[in-house]
Amino acid sequence: QVQLVESGGGLVQAGGSLRLSCAASGRTLSTYAMGWFRQAPGKEREFVAVISWTGGVTYYADSVKGRFTISRDIAKNTLYLQMTSLKPEDTADYYCAASLTSPQRVAGTGARGIDYWGKGTLVTVSS
Secondary structure (H helix, E strand, O other), X not given: OOEEEEEOXXXXXXXXXXXXXXXXXXXXXXXXXXXXXXXXXXXXOEEEEEEEOOOOOEEEOOOOOOOEEEEEEOOOOEEEEEEOOOOHHHOEEEEEEEEOOOHHHHHHHHHHHOOEEOOOEEEEEEO
């Protein structure tokens, strides 16, 4: 079992920055790929970024590449998403996710490959 709790969401102006955190617990975190997804009102949940817990291999959605950075602190069992140059279209609920598949597969298959989800944190970017 893996438990995921997100924090750090809020309201920010376009062009601003925000950092999301995800506190993870579970005995076998090292076997998981950890990622971030988002879901805007009326839209499907979409992949944002993923990282392998031990190796640090990362993949990003094209829409956030160069603006968002995913990272993890193994000692703190915490996953991060640093978001910069935020745009109104980044507004969504952001979900932390854990998957037993590879980071590459998570990036390719999206939400279908996720084993555990957090409850989400809302990010609102005003224009």
